[in-house]
Amino acid sequence: MHPLPERARLTARVKRLANEHGLSVSAVTSAAPFPEVAEHLTRHVAAGHMDGMPWFTEERARFSCDVRNVHPTARSILSVAISYWPGPTEKPDDGVARGRISRYAWGADYHKVIKRRLKALHAAIEVELGHTVEARRLVDTARIVERAVAARAGLGWYGKHACLIVPGHGSWVLLGELVLDLDLEPDEPLARDCGRCTICLDRCPTGAIIAPYTIDAPTCISFQTIENRGVIPREMRPKMGDWVYGCDVCQEVCPYTRAAAEEPDPDLQPRGLDNAYPSLHWLLGMSPKEFGDVYHGTPVPRAKRRGLARNAAIALGNIGTEADIPALAAALTSHDEALVRGHAAWALGRIGGATARAALEGQHKREPDAWVVEEITGALIVS
Known part of the structure; x- marks a missing residue:
């Protein structure tokens, strides 16, 4: 057996x-x-498919498609992933109205987890090689097209849901990159795709x-649920089900994802039930301190307290019963955010009945915010 060339040995050591x-x-x-990804992304932005995220511009798309824009001495990119699939899980049947948080956000903020591990890896590479290595640690907040990097590296392939599918892990992976000035041996892209399967397209709720x-x-x-900081369009609300942060449907139905190995990363597991399946009543009434106590250090604060409470109101409008009317009525009359009061009104209209109608009529007379009054009026029509 011939020994591996030096470049291949170096690559194996880094991996x-x-x-x-x-x-x-x-x-x-x-x-x-x-360059082909840059063309695709500029068309995607121009078509309006990124509307609502003003930071994702055509200029950003072009910049992100050349890693030397962020690390001029780059020679290789090590694409990495951590798996977070804990196995099949369901909301507890405990009589509490609960929402759902996307699995990637159950535990610690993955940006910090991956960057911390990349930093340790970078240090270990320098120790292993005995000299300084120029490197840049990147996650999805950086200007890099990480799925394209991972696909070209052969880490996985694009699913039709636009997530990266990694053999043995499905799309339950979180990506990062270590950009290096080392000359590593590139891997070949995977010659795989989803074939004729369209289940993710067919089952997407919206x-x-x-x-x-x-x-x-x-x-x-x-x-x-995450990026929209304002009013959720009325036509969208009934389609959101009980999701209060993110959505996993397209991943859950994917055959590759259903066959993923159960490798729950300890850092990405929930600290408590409210980190995975939070009580919707609690979300509606949580104080800023309670929000911080439960969600600090996770990805969830990106949605803000007001956004999470807004989403909880919508979820109760979709899955709630008469038993949930008092919590919604309390939010309608006393929540400090008009955004939450207005969506609580919509939810009361969806549940309907005399008690819900009485709460709506009472607040209609004293609500100071014009948009909330509009929502109450609409809810009274349908209740």
């Missing part, structure tokens, strides 16, 4: 170190730009997957 530092899947690609590999962000539940 071994990645695995030892909690980055269980890794692959390598060159630092060459992604039809946000408008074509294979194409997501219309404004109609995605994840966008609405």
